[in-house]
Structures are given as structure tokens and as C-alpha cells.
Amino acid sequence: MSLEVGTELPPLRYTVTRADLAAYADASGDRNPIHLDEDVARSVGLPGVIAHGMYTLALAARAVQEWAGGPGRVREIGAKFTRPVVVPAGAEGVGVNVTGTVKKVEDGRATIALSVTTGEGDQVTKVLGMPTAVLDA
Amino acid sequence: MVEQSLVGRTFPPSAAYDVTPERVASFAAATGTPWREGDPAPATFPIVVAFTAMQALMDDPEVGIELQRVVHGEQRFAYERLVVVGDTLTATLTVDSLRSLGGADVIATTSAVTDADGALVCSARATLVHSAGDAS
Numbered sequence: 659m660s661l662e663v664g665t666e667l668p669p670l671r672y673t674v675t676r677a678d679l680a681a682y683a684d685a686s687g688d689r690n691p692i693h694l695d696e697d698v699a700r701s702v703g704l705p706g707v708i709a710h711g712m713y714t715l716a717l718a719a720r721a722v723q724e725w726a727g728g729p730g731r732v733r734e735i736g737a738k739f740t741r742p743v744v745v746p747a748g749a750e751g752v753g754v755n756v757t758g759t760v761k762k763v764e765d766g767r768a769t770i771a772l773s774v775t776t777g778e779g780d781q782v783t784k785v786l787g788m789p790t791a792v793l794d795a
Numbered sequence: 796m797v798e799q800s801l802v803g804r805t806f807p808p809s810a811a812y813d814v815t816p817e818r819v820a821s822f823a824a825a826t827g828t829p830w831r832e833g834d835p836a837p838a839t840f841p842i843v844v845a846f847t848a849m850q851a852l853m854d855d856p857e858v859g860i861e862l863q864r865v866v867h868g869e870q871r872f873a874y875e876r877l878v879v880v881g882d883t884l885t886a887t888l889t890v891d892s893l894r895s896l897g898g899a900d901v902i903a904t905t906s907a908v909t910d911a912d913g914a915l916v917c918s919a920r921a922t923l924v925h926s927a928g929d930a931s
Contacts, residue, residue, distance in 0.1 A: 681825035686843050711867045712842050716826040719838040729877060732838045736871025
């Protein structure tokens with residue numbers, strides 16, 4: 659895909675389930691129980707089990723990889739973890755939406771401002787702050 | 796309170812981490828990222844080794860961090876190259892800055908993720924937010 663200033667990348671939507679978080683805990687080594695256990699999450703004041711911030715960032719990276727046609731072009735990716743992604747029990751899980759707009763192309767590199775949200779319609783919540791990726795253009 | 800003397804401190808490198816096909820495949824599968832053997836690892840895969848470096852910081856009794864008070868505030872990666880199967884990675888964490896914000900200590904760190912030759916693979920910048928303890 660050619661990346662020019664103003665290019666809007668096609669919105670992608672991913673589903674996150676608690677089984678995904680358990681698999682991610684094993685794969686990443688981050689076994690903090692707030693990502694696995696409803697009782698522990700509630701005991702520290704969370705509304706329920708939340709996704710690892712890094713899980714959500716991995717979904718943003720997955721979107722970037724899909725837009726770029728492979729993982730090879732990414733030079734930078736990052737975000738602030740501003741809002742928790744609450745993941746209900748069951749196979750339905752929660753949907754995470756990723757969109758992106760090319761903001762700058764310079765020296766062969768494209769800077770993409772991402773938007774990573776949960777919810778739909780007027781219930782959309784941004785869960786990452788200033789999510790940004792830089793790709794080889 | 797986390798000690799201001801922490802700023803500028805570099806922690807010992809994390810244990811060497813072998814990037815095996817199984818480890819990359821399970822990371823890719825957990826995040827739904829398309830991956831076939833021969834592909835580079837998903838972009839955020841280096842968090843696995845950077846995370847161990849962050850844990851060493853948090854586990855150090857002299858640093859004074861209580862694990863249950865820590866929230867991952869921000870994470871950014873800048874790649875020299877992507878990780879591939881066969882890499883042996885270590886992460887070396889340096890504390891860049893420490894500031895107080897609304898009763899919390901905000902600890903900015905950079906972990907240099909290097910390969911077996913000592914070459915930089917990526918820089919993983921993390922901000923850890925340590926909420927204040929009870930004044931007891």
C-alpha cells in the first residue's frame with residue numbers, strides 16, 4: 659500500500675477474549691492476575707478483567723502489519739496506556755477498533771497517527787493515547 | 796517515594812533470551828498476528844525481553860517499588876531491525892527520569908535490546924507509574 663499524507667488506512671476490528679489474555683500471559687511472561695482473574699481485578703478497583711496494555715498495543719501493531727502487507731516495514735510503534743480494555747468472560751469478548759491516518763512522509767518514512775478504541779457509535783472510548791507508528795514508506 | 800538517585804542508573808543486562816519458533820508462534824497466535832516461519836517476529840515481541848529488565852528494576856529492594864502499585868503508562872519501540880528466530884536477546888535498562896505527578900512517581904526507562912553480537916536491535920522506552928503509598 660502506498661503511504662501518502664492524508665491516506666486513511668482501512669479500519670480493522672479485532673476481538674479480545676479472556677482466553678486470548680491467558681495465551682498472551684503465557685507467551686509474554688506477564689502473568690499479572692488483573693489480566694486473568696475477575697476477583698483480583700475487582701479487588702484492586704477495576705471493573706473487571708482488563709487486557710494487558712501491551713496486548714492492545716500488539717493489536718495496533720497487527721493492524722499496521724496488515725496495512726503494510728507484512729511486518730518488515732515498521733520502524734517505530736508506541737502509545738500511552740490511557741484507558742483499560744475490560745474483557746468480559748465468554749467467547750464474545752470485546753471488540754477493539756484500529757484506524758490510522760498518514761500524517762507525515764519524510765526521508766522515506768511515513769508517520770501514522772493511529773486511533774485505538776472500544777465500543778461503537780456514541781459509546782466509543784479511546785484506549786491508547788497518542789498511538790503512533792512509523793513505517794518505511 | 797522512589798529515590799531520585801535512581802536517575803541515570805543502568806541495571807545489569809537481563810538473562811539471554813533465545814528467540815525460538817515456538818516462542819514467536821505462541822506470541823503471534825495470542826495476538827492473532829499472521830506469522831509463518833521465516834517471518835520476523837511481531838513488532839511488539841521485544842517486550843518479552845524488555846519486560847524481564849523492567850521486572851528486575853521493580854524487584855530490586857533498594858529501588859523501593861511495590862509491584863502492585865505499578866501501572867505501565869507508556870511503551871514505545873524504535874527498531875534498528877526486527878527480531879528473527881535464532882536471535883539471542885538481552886535487555887539493559889536505564890532509568891532516564893523520575894518525576895512526581897499527582898502523588899505518583901513517574902519513572903521513564905529505556906531498555907536497549909541487543910543481539911548476541913551486542914548490536915542494538917531496538918530501544919524499548921517504557922514509563923512506569925508508581926502510585927504513592929499510604930502515609931503510614
